[in-house]
Amino acid sequence: MTATDVDGVAVVDDQPSTAPFRDRSGNPIYLRQTRVLTLANGTVVYGCAHCDYTSANVNSIRPHLGKHNGPRRTRATQDKAGALDLPLTDLLKRLEQLNAITAERDEWKARAQSAERRLKQLRNALSA
Numbered sequence: 662m663t664a665t666d667v668d669g670v671a672v673v674d675d676q677p678s679t680a681p682f683r684d685r686s687g688n689p690i691y692l693r694q695t696r697v698l699t700l701a702n703g704t705v706v707y708g709c710a711h712c713d714y715t716s717a718n719v720n721s722i723r724p725h726l727g728k729h730n731g732p733r734r735t736r737a738t739q740d741k742a743g744a745l746d747l748p749l750t751d752l753l754k755r756l757e758q759l760n761a762i763t764a765e766r767d768e769w770k771a772r773a774q775s776a777e778r779r780l781k782q783l784r785n786a787l788s789a
Contacts, residue, residue: 663696664713667706674699678707678719695722 663675678695696708698715707722708715711729716722747755 663708663710664698664715667698667700667708667715670700670702670704672698673701675708678722694726695719 663672665672674697676697676699677691677693678697680690680692682690684690694710696710698706698708700706706715706717707719709722709725709729711726714722714725716725
């Protein structure tokens with residue numbers, strides 16, 4: 662839903678914007694959410710592909726696009742939010758699982774560090 666007119670001047674051409682860099686083959690990379698709008702009077706403005714927001718500065722479109730994406734929630738944030746709704750018994754089960762995974766990780770870490778020390782001793786002995 663790109664703008665059809667800007668300040669009363671009709672849009673006569675609407676094209677995707679190209680990035681200031683190219684792919685490895687030298688082909689242009691198109692920014693589908695940033696539009697290049699040619700107006701009836703010959704001027705060029707840049708617009709948002711999602712709404713009628715326009716600007717003469719191409720660099721002001723990218724920050725505007727964040728309004729359409731909404732707040733980003735990572736998987737960890739979603740898990741934390743979901744954990745607040747769990748009963749206490751389920752939370753305790755998750756805590757037990759976490760403790761078991763942490764203990765196993767610590768055991769493997771100690772084994773790896775020991776192996777690295779022995780490997781270093783072997784390398785030192787072979788280089789001497």
